[in-house]
Amino acid sequence: MIILYLLIPTLMIVLGLTVFQHVLLTFLLFYGWFTLLIFRRWQRGWRPAFHLTGSGWWVGIGSGVFFGSTVFVSMWLLQEQLFDKEQLDMLLANWGFSGASVYGLIAVLLLINPVLEELYWRGTIHEQLRSRLSCFQTIVLTSCFYSLYHFFSIIPLVLWPFTVLCMIAVFVAGCFWGYIRERTGSVTVSIVSHALADAGIMGVYWFFLR
Numbered sequence: 001m002i003i004l005y006l007l008i009p010t011l012m013i014v015l016g017l018t019v020f021q022h023v024l025l026t027f028l029l030f031y032g033w034f035t036l037l038i039f040r041r042w043q044r045g046w047r048p049a050f051h052l053t054g055s056g057w058w059v060g061i062g063s064g065v066f067f068g069s070t071v072f073v074s075m076w077l078l079q080e081q082l083f084d085k086e087q088l089d090m091l092l093a094n095w096g097f098s099g100a101s102v103y104g105l106i107a108v109l110l111l112i113n114p115v116l117e118e119l120y121w122r123g124t125i126h127e128q129l130r131s132r133l134s135c136f137q138t139i140v141l142t143s144c145f146y147s148l149y150h151f152f153s154i155i156p157l158v159l160w161p162f163t164v165l166c167m168i169a170v171f172v173a174g175c176f177w178g179y180i181r182e183r184t185g186s187v188t189v190s191i192v193s194h195a196l197a198d199a200g201i202m203g204v205y206w207f208f209l210r
Contacts, residue, residue, distance in 0.1 A: 002128055006141075008033055009120070010149035017153060023095040027108060030149075034116040041124050048123045052188040059180060060189040064196025067173055071200035079208055082162050088209060091156055102210070106202050114194035121146050121174070122181040122190045135182050143174030173197060 012033050016026025052060075075082055092098060097105060121142050129138040150170045151163075158166055177190035 002125075005037065005125060005128070006145040010145070010152065013149040013152050017095065017156070021094055023092075023097045023105060024101065026095075027105070031108075031112060031116055034120045038116070038119050038124060046124060046127075048119055049186045050188050052184065052186050056184050056186065056189045057192070059184075060192030061196065063176065063180070064193035064199075067193065067197035068200030068203070071169075071197065072203045075201075075204040076208060078162070079204075082158050083209065084159060085209070088157060106206075109198055109202060110195060114191050114198055117146075118177065118181075118187050118191045118194055122177055123187045126178060126181060130182075139175055139178035139182065142178055143171050146174040147171040 009030060012029040013026060016022065016029050020026070125142055126138060129141060133141065147167055147170045151167055154163055154166050154170075173194075177193060180189045180193070181187055
């Protein structure tokens with residue numbers, strides 16, 4: 001069963017972006033699955049660990065600012081090598097990422113995405129794997145499958161070979177969030193860090209790509 005939990009997020013992304021080619025539908029499939037599994041685990045008594053010390057907040061904020069600013073500055077400096085602006089505009093329009101809906105989709109990516117992704121990967125999946133595997137194996141495995149669906153969403157957006165570099169960055173971030181979740185026993189640090197990292201990505205879109 002755990003292998004399905006690892007693969008289904010990728011299947012939702014492929015269905016939404018490749019088969020139906022619509023961002024809103026992709027969000028409904030993707031976040032709907034996360035919400036369903038988290039809710040089912042909650043019904044069975046699972047509770048995510050939200051406790052956090054003062055130093056944990058600084059780790060979350062500091063790492064998030066580092067990730068977000070690194071993404072923003074890197075994409076700003078390399079935007080001509082990373083993106084085909086004309087092709088990207090057409091793709092986002094075909095996906096439904098245009099008009100007034102953009103504001104709602106950005107809000108989802110900044111407010112809902114970090115919470116649900118971290119509750120799923122560094123919460124329920126991490127705990128299920130950790131009961132069977134070592135800390136290192138758990139972190140690497142969750143980061144691999146966390147990176148997998150990003151691969152399918154990044155491929156159409158970023159020019160080769162920067163696709164590979166983006167995937168490495170996603171994997172490293174996933175490993176870091178898994179590590180701090182293991183060290184602190186809480187998903188709050190990774191949620192805060194993840195939200196600020198996503199803000200850097202949305203900043204690139206807002207200032208340079210829209």
